[in-house]
């Protein structure tokens with residue numbers, strides 16, 4: 001292969017890896033609804049004919065498996081240790097969404113050699129190349145691990161509730177993203193709002209403060225009102241959009257998915273998402 005051919009192939013390959021859009025769902029305060037939003041958004045996006053992978057990056061504490069009612073016996077830990085191949089730990093959940101649990105795997109990256117690391121990155125990159133949308137459910141708070149996943153994403157959805165503590169923690173998260181020079185799109189989800197106007201007001205408050213003090217635009221991802229159907233669905237281990245397809249909450253989540261699909265998030269140019277994440281850890 002001559003130099004020109006090699007260059008062309010490289011551009012085709014990088015265009016391939018860029019087609020995957022990575023959305024990280026995070027929050028400052030815990031228990032604000034990230035995992036429910038991640039699971040239900042994934043199902044809505046998959047219903048619009050997108051190949052969606054849901055990655056549970058809440059290391060050690062993840063519970064997407066509970067909400068999606070899957071039996072995730074294996075996670076990335078076994079892939080890192082070489083006991084399993086990546087395809088063996090992928091769970092096929094509702095609407096054809098693929099679910100991968102990180103387990104405590106990422107913490108073990110520090111203990112593997114260069115060859116094992118490269119094998120892992122290769123496998124994750126192959127998965128990424130076959131995916132339209134990768135949704136990352138992170139843990140709460142501004143730990144290094146959470147921030148590494150968020151800064152590597154194209155779009156970060158910060159979830160808050162109308163509680164003042166959740167709002168200040170959401171702002172703290174946005175501030176850390178700014179301090180890390182996050183160059184993607186930051187959007188706010190107001191969950192458990194008592195009404196849509198209240199949710200809009202909360203959104204505006206956070207977005208105004210971010211613009212005033214950080215000079216950073218924070219977009220509106222959507223408002224989801226507080227309702228019993230979410231809690232009932234968690235108890236029955238069936239995502240609310242499938243359990244109550246005609247409910248108001250389902251249309252609120254579907255509207256958020258449609259809005260996300262429409263927005264042209266600037267895609268990160270260099271490297272695949274997983275390579276960017278792994279690079280952050282070293």
Ligand SMILES: Nc1ncnc2c1ncn2[C@@H]1O[C@H](COP(=O)(O)OP(=O)(O)OP(=O)(O)O)[C@@H](O)[C@H]1O
Pocket residue numbers: 027029030031032033034035036037058138139140191192193224225226227228230231232234
């Ligand atoms: N819109 C809503 N209305 C009512 N209850 C809700 C709503 N969204 C989430 N919940 C409830 O809030 C609880 C926490 O939700 P979830 O586990 O999704 O939060 P989380 O942010 O992922 O938590 P963690 O920080 O522990 O990962 C769940 O029990 C769920 O039933």
Ligand SMILES: [Mg+2]
Pocket residue numbers: 034035036058063137138139
């Ligand atoms: Mg969670």
